[in-house]
Amino acid sequence: METTVGQHSDSSMRQVVYRQFGERDVLQVVSSDMPSPEDRQVLIRVHGAGLNPIDWKTRKGLGFVAQQIESSLPWTPGYDVAGEVVAIGDGVATLAPGDRVMGMIGFPLNGGAYAEYALATADELAIVPEELDLVTAGALPLAALTAWQALFEVAKLESGQKILVHAGAGGVGHLAVQFALARGAHVIATASAGNRDFLAGLGVHEVIDYHTADFADECYGLDVVLDLVGGDTGKRSLRTLGENGMLVTIPTVTADEIVSAAEEQGLRAHGMTVRPDVFHLDEIAELIEDGDVKVHIEKAFTLGQVAQAHELLEGGHVRGKLVLDCR
Template sequence: MENAVDQISESSMCHVIYDRFGDRDVLQVVTSEVPAPDSGQVLIRIHGAGLNPIDWKTRKGLGFAARQIEHSLPWTPGYDVAGEVVAVADDVTTLAAGDRVMGMIGFPATGGGYAQYTLAAADELAIVPEELDLVTAGALPLAALTAWQALFEVAKLESGQKILIHAGAGGVGHFAVQFALERGAHVVATASAGNRDFLAELGVHEVIDYRTTDVAEECYGLDVVLDLVGGEAGKRSLHTLGEHGVLVTIPTVTADEIISAAEELGLRAHGMTVRPDVFHLDEIAELIEDGDVKVHIEQAFPLARVADAHELLEGGHVRGKLVLDCR
């Protein structure tokens, strides 16, 4: 892998592919020509590419994205990028070479983020605030958009409401707690004891250690639950809702059973799938610019160590985000 990275030239680039579904050993770093932008596209020299749980699930052939790409292998994974625009198609007027951009690109079938260069639709990209370095910015779009859309589009969270956020220290979770606090909600989050201080520093009002405490005994009458864990944790959380409360569950694999359990209890629960939205990204960028939201990176990996990054990602106990440093 290191050799492939060393051999890069100006007309070629390194990127990650897999040609079959499977364990981490299917990931390989290869060299290809740098592509040229087509109508509506820009070419980005990637600095940071975010890693998300959907990446390892898709690599294993699980979930809806895997169904979209199974006949298009080999495929370059990655939906989150930030970097510098190096070329634009003739019909692109909104961006120019040198612009610092980030976006959730190629979702769900194109991907392309685990690379030194990639093509993206100009309308998928937001300008990165000066306060944010481009490697860190690469970890933001998908997780931040998931949190934003779950809280404000699906749950319709309002100031003064009380919300429980499961896995508050994780990738989506650490954005969700900050967005909810910024909106003026009272925020309760579950986490391991080791993440209590991290969440307290973000401003979370109450942290519940999910290993020692049953949320259904600790919380009641909640307006919103954001369930980033799924399964039994999601179902148990239904008992914390007030009569008019709503639970939003993110893991798609258990969404149907949680929604059914809610219906049996006469409560509301919704699943959701994130979608690219550059207007939401712009709003999130503004919060970062104002210092209201921070992106926490647990670790950055070079492209050559993508399998190590996936190993940590699959473990499921990352604080904040993991990112590939593609420079």
């Protein structure tokens, strides 16, 4: 049941929906009935909902999620959430009302984070460290899990190894460089000149300005490349690998061609799709508690500014993360 946005009643909430795929103008804020948690679910009062590239691609009808949800529109986007537990369903023993939580929820087909309240299963949620405010925490899960799984599950990055991170100042990138540094790796990142000081401030050992230098000439014998750009950048990165090195490429649209190019050259490359993992989120939360990792928010938007948020998101070149402040 939806009503147009207007007066709040106690049992209603505002959420973003789209009824068809398209440009940013398909994003609408509507008033809906507040959901109730079912078995093993919790209801979260959302403070922060992170924005990720998959959000705008799906909205445009691109990619695997769009194909799956096409027949079940209207849909509320968003997989990244942080907030306060306000109600729990049966069978939830690990969380209680008042807990500060974050997680990657409803992935891939349910979404639901762009809202004042969201449902999640208890096993999707980690406790937010006191050091992190809940709006900022909302921007963390998907990007952090992408970086973590790429580095430590796929590439098996170890202390003392050399890694190149493309787009090191972006959402996934700025977390990946910090995870790699915390693990004791030697970290090189590509970025524009305007992000050199930002990355140096995070502790990155070498920053290559991709406008003025060719990383393929500057790097060789690398243990790991984390390719967050894809396409030609991914393919040219293969030249920088040591014989036992591995490239992990994140953009799905060019992953197959990069993996094929690697095989032709006798090198190792892998594509990757992120998955929710609350144990990884707990480990990431510990690094934040210890002060080893910071989440950088370039800009926060209200729910009503969601179209502007998507405009910035689609343009790329965001430093760190964008977030919706849903309070």
